[in-house]
Structures are given as C-alpha cells and as structure tokens.
Amino acid sequence: MEVKHFHAGEHPLEVHMLVTKTASGIIVQLLGGDRPHIGATVVTHPRPSLLSAEQVSCNSIVIPELGHKEDELAKPLAEKIAKKMNSPVVLVAGIHVDKAGTADIEQITRLCRDLVDNFLANSSTG
Known part of the structure; x- marks a missing residue:
C-alpha cells in the first residue's frame, strides 16, 4: 500500500x-474549503471502449x-485517474467554501484538476 x-x-x-x-x-x-465533508462518491472501473479496442472507457x-x-x-x-492508471478508483470529494462565488468555484475546480494531473504525472500505471 502506498x-x-x-x-x-x-x-x-x-x-x-x-x-x-x-x-x-x-x-x-479530495477535501477542502471551510468545511471538508462527503459531498459525492464515485466508483469507477476502466474497461476497453465499445467503439475502439485501442481506447479506454469507464463504468x-x-x-x-x-x-x-x-x-x-x-x-x-x-x-481520468482510472484510465491513466488502468485501475479501479473510488473517489470521495467534499469541498465547501462559505459564500463561494463563480470565481471561487472555478479556482477550486482548477486546483483539483492540477492535483490530479500532478499525481498522474508522478505515478506509474497500475
């Protein structure tokens, strides 16, 4: 385990x-803001795409x-993580910022994407 x-x-x-x-x-x-919590849970499994055997999709x-x-x-x-790592993924996200405006939500979204990209750039596939 790592x-x-x-x-x-x-x-x-x-x-x-x-x-x-x-x-x-x-x-x-993925947690943060003023009140980290459980906001959504995703369970995903990578699989071959139904359109092309060379592509990966997810259930x-x-x-x-x-x-x-x-x-x-x-x-x-x-x-994105499941496809790149060729591994099942469970992701729990809960980020609450009091009185968040559109710019705040966009910033949080960018931060989350950047964190995932950083993880994937520094990880070997499963």
Missing part, C-alpha cells in the same frame, strides 16, 4: 488530496449527497 498527500491553494480556497494505492485499486479523497457509479455538486467534478477526475 499513500501520497497533495495540497494546493490557501484557505479557504484550498484542496487536500490523499491518494491510497492498494493491490486492488486506488482510493482518492462509473456516482453517489452525490443531496444538495451537493461535487459529483460534477468527482466523476471526470475519477475516470
């Missing part, structure tokens, strides 16, 4: 990403908490 911690931004526009690589998959936690289950929007960010990030 555990890595990544961090980006400054409070309250900050995100922590904890990645645990196990023998059977990858567990990712994903998304469980958003009522009234939360993290699923819109969590699903594409979980699938």
Whole structure:
C-alpha cells in the first residue's frame, strides 16, 4: 500500500488530496474549503471502449449527497485517474467554501484538476 498527500491553494480556497494505492485499486479523497465533508462518491472501473479496442472507457457509479455538486467534478477526475492508471478508483470529494462565488468555484475546480494531473504525472500505471 502506498499513500501520497497533495495540497494546493490557501484557505479557504484550498484542496487536500490523499491518494491510497492498494493491490486492488486506488482510493482518492479530495477535501477542502471551510468545511471538508462527503459531498459525492464515485466508483469507477476502466474497461476497453465499445467503439475502439485501442481506447479506454469507464463504468462509473456516482453517489452525490443531496444538495451537493461535487459529483460534477468527482466523476471526470475519477475516470481520468482510472484510465491513466488502468485501475479501479473510488473517489470521495467534499469541498465547501462559505459564500463561494463563480470565481471561487472555478479556482477550486482548477486546483483539483492540477492535483490530479500532478499525481498522474508522478505515478506509474497500475
């Protein structure tokens, strides 16, 4: 088992990403803001694309908490990790910033994408 911690931004526009690589998959936690929480959970499995054997697709289950929007960010990030690492992924996201405006949400989204890209750039495939 391997555990890595990544961090980006400054409070309250900050995100922590904890990645645990196990023998059977990858567990990712994306948490931050004023109140880290469970906002959405995604379970995804990579598989050959139905359109092309050279492409990878995913079967994903998304469980958003009522009234939360993290699923819109969590699903594409979980699938990106699963495809690149060729591994099942469970991703839990929960980032709440009090009175967040559009620019704040865009910044949090960028931070999350950057953290995932950093992890993938420094990881070997499963």
